[in-house]
Amino acid sequence: MHLIKWTSLVCVSLVFGCVAATALPSSPPACELRASDTAAGLMLESVVYGAPGTLGSYSFSLEKSGPAGTSSVSQGGDYEIGPEGEAVVSVTEVSKGRKDHYSALLVVEDSAGSHRCSF
Secondary structure, three states: OOHHHHHHHHHHHHHHHHHHHHOOOOOOOOOEEEEEEEEEEEEEEEEEOOOOOOOOEEEEEEEEEEEEEEEEEEEEEEEEEOOOEEEEEEEEEEOOOOOOEEEEEEEEEEEEEEEEEEE
């Protein structure tokens, strides 16, 4: 008889735990800048993570400096998180030299707040 009561209490606490977890407010979007080498140089993918269907906006800026000079790219727009929980909002490829330096910033916003990622 004691085993049945203990099992019932465990099940009740699990149910309440699940309810409490779903009642938490949503968190700000997360982001990532994925860098990979390519035959032509460097490719940066700007990725936003969140709950599927979440809508928001982003701004991305990239500056490259080196012996050949300085160049910059800026872009932005709206996004919707896909069913896998992410959205690739930008893909940028730049040439790469040994003495080149890069600086990138991705800012994402949705109704829960904003987040910044840099490279």
